[in-house]
Amino acid sequence: MGVKLGILGLGTVGTGTVQLLQDLQGRHPLLQEVEICRIGVRSPDKSRPVTLPQEILSGDLSAIVNDPQIDIIVELMGGLEPARSLILEAIKNGKHVVTANKAVISRFGEEIFNAANAAGVYVMFEAAVAGGIPVIKTLKQSLSVNKVHSIIGIVNGTTNYILTRMQTEGSELEEVLADAQKLGYAEADPTADIDGLDAGDKIAILASLGFGERINLQDVYCEGIRQVTKTDIIYAGKLGFVIKLLAIAKNQTDDKSQLSVRVHPTLVSQTHPLASINGVYNAILVEGEPIGQVMFFGPGAGAGPTGSAVCSDILNLVATIKTNTAQANPLLSCRHKEYCHIAPISQLVTRFYARFLTKDHPGVIGKLGTCFGKYQVSLESVVQTGFQGEMAEIVVVTHDVKEGDFRQSLEEIHTMEAIDSIPSILRVL
Ligand SMILES: NC(=O)C1=CN([C@@H]2O[C@H](COP(=O)(O)OP(=O)(O)OC[C@H]3O[C@@H](n4cnc5c(N)ncnc54)[C@H](OP(=O)(O)O)[C@@H]3O)[C@@H](O)[C@H]2O)C=CC1
Ligand SMILES: N[C@@H](CC=O)C(=O)O
Numbered sequence: 001m002g003v004k005l006g007i008l009g010l011g012t013v014g015t016g017t018v019q020l021l022q023d024l025q026g027r028h029p030l031l032q033e034v035e036i037c038r039i040g041v042r043s044p045d046k047s048r049p050v051t052l053p054q055e056i057l058s059g060d061l062s063a064i065v066n067d068p069q070i071d072i073i074v075e076l077m078g079g080l081e082p083a084r085s086l087i088l089e090a091i092k093n094g095k096h097v098v099t100a101n102k103a104v105i106s107r108f109g110e111e112i113f114n115a116a117n118a119a120g121v122y123v124m125f126e127a128a129v130a131g132g133i134p135v136i137k138t139l140k141q142s143l144s145v146n147k148v149h150s151i152i153g154i155v156n157g158t159t160n161y162i163l164t165r166m167q168t169e170g171s172e173l174e175e176v177l178a179d180a181q182k183l184g185y186a187e188a189d190p191t192a193d194i195d196g197l198d199a200g201d202k203i204a205i206l207a208s209l210g211f212g213e214r215i216n217l218q219d220v221y222c223e224g225i226r227q228v229t230k231t232d233i234i235y236a237g238k239l240g241f242v243i244k245l246l247a248i249a250k251n252q253t254d255d256k257s258q259l260s261v262r263v264h265p266t267l268v269s270q271t272h273p274l275a276s277i278n279g280v281y282n283a284i285l286v287e288g289e290p291i292g293q294v295m296f297f298g299p300g301a302g303a304g305p306t307g308s309a310v311c312s313d314i315l316n317l318v319a320t321i322k323t324n325t326a327q328a329n330p331l332l333s334c335r336h337k338e339y340c341h342i343a344p345i346s347q348l349v350t351r352f353y354a355r356f357l358t359k360d361h362p363g364v365i366g367k368l369g370t371c372f373g374k375y376q377v378s379l380e381s382v383v384q385t386g387f388q389g390e391m392a393e394i395v396v397v398t399h400d401v402k403e404g405d406f407r408q409s410l411e412e413i414h415t416m417e418a419i420d421s422i423p424s425i426l427r428v429l
């Protein structure tokens with residue numbers, strides 16, 4: 001007997017998933033067991049790029065998760081509600097779940113996985129992080145024998161696409177965002193992409209898998225790309241860097257007491273492997289013991305790549321259903337019990353890039369240096385680079401410094417008569 005799917009959502013990812021399931025030639029034979037039974041959408045009468053019997057589409061999503069003949073619910077609608085309630089309802093009804101919804105998993109993971117464990121079903125979410133890159137299964141299974149030290153990734157396709165085009169074409173953020181939306185990369189509300197929240201959801205999920213405990217999303221520091229300007233991209237280039245939105249989870253000590261989990265635009269050396277990841281591509285660099293460094297690269301968004309990730313989860317569940325094992329597979333279920341302690345951002349030790357607009361007073365650089373010295377900030381490079389109108393522009397890159405100390409030095413610098421403003425403060429990898 002076939003394995004019956006109920007799919008919630010037929011937008012970019014839903015369409016990619018259905019297209020793959022309708023074109024089985026040359027793919028894994030187990031996919032032939034899959035039968036798309038029902039698809040829930042907001043507007044059943046809208047024209048669609050896939051051909052389906054009209055009776056399959058419905059606006060009643062609750063009826064789909066309560067349909068006793070359905071084995072697997074594939075949630076591809078996005079948003080928090082009704083996605084969360086429909087997933088919980090499906091689990092309660094003994095159905096396995098596949099979802100691409102990182103927002104729901106990162107916020108309601110505890111509730112959802114506890115419910116799934118109690119019901120003896122699996123919740124799979126390969127598509128939720130880095131689209132087509134098989135990073136969830138890799139962390140859960142292939143790398144799980146390692147002690148993970150750090151996970152550093154470009155995990156948002158929209159912002160990487162925008163930053164790449166700002167860098168190569170000198171375009172403005174807003175004009176490139178419209179293209180990312182047309183290409184189906186952006187979230188329904190692209191604020192989640194631009195402000196780093198989508199990457200925050202994803203690094204919370206990756207950190208939880210890498211470090212073996214839950215992550216409270218509120219502890220994840222998130223800064224997006226709104227403040228990244230063409231000016232900074234040009235200065236970064238002159239200093240040998242590119243600017244990337246990085247999602248970082250790093251164990252600063254052996255006992256995980258100083259775990260840092262954060263998202264922010266970052267200056268990355270042009271020679272670093274993440275510097276050359278452009279466009280909608282994502283990459284995740286994992287460092288662990290004994291493996292050392294391993295990097296995953298691939299398309300982070302879009303219908304086909306994300307459909308591939310969704311279908312790989314479906315395939316895993318079909319195999320599980322077909323082999324009919326009564327025992328839960330601990331490599332597929334969630335084993336987390338406790339929450340990780342995350343260090344506040346003020347404790348972070350990192351290098352900084354800062355750009356100052358100053359009145360053209362003599363000795364400004366000396367005054368900046370004296371103030372930095374007071375707060376243990378030492379400078380790696382100082383570039384006085386000309387003028388913006390009446391103002392002289394000074395760019396500095398620091399050595400490693402505790403973020404709290406650096407911020408204190410900036411507060412004092414703000415009060416200096418010679419300083420007009422500090423338009424950019426960015427971290428350096
Ligand atoms: N786009 C991408 O590249 C990627 C997206 N994701 C994730 O996949 C999920 C889906 O994203 P995407 O395909 O881009 O989203 P879309 O906005 O393209 O599609 C959403 C689909 O869900 C349906 N839908 C939304 N809300 C409701 C509702 N309340 N009731 C009924 N139907 C609803 C819509 O119906 P209708 O068609 O009638 O409007 C539409 O078919 C999100 O969680 C996203 O974060 C993950 C990786 C990559
Ligand atoms: N909006 C997301 C889609 C994939 O998760 C992105 O741009 O990465």
Ligand code: NA
Nearest residue numbers: 126129131133
């Ligand atoms: Na993935």
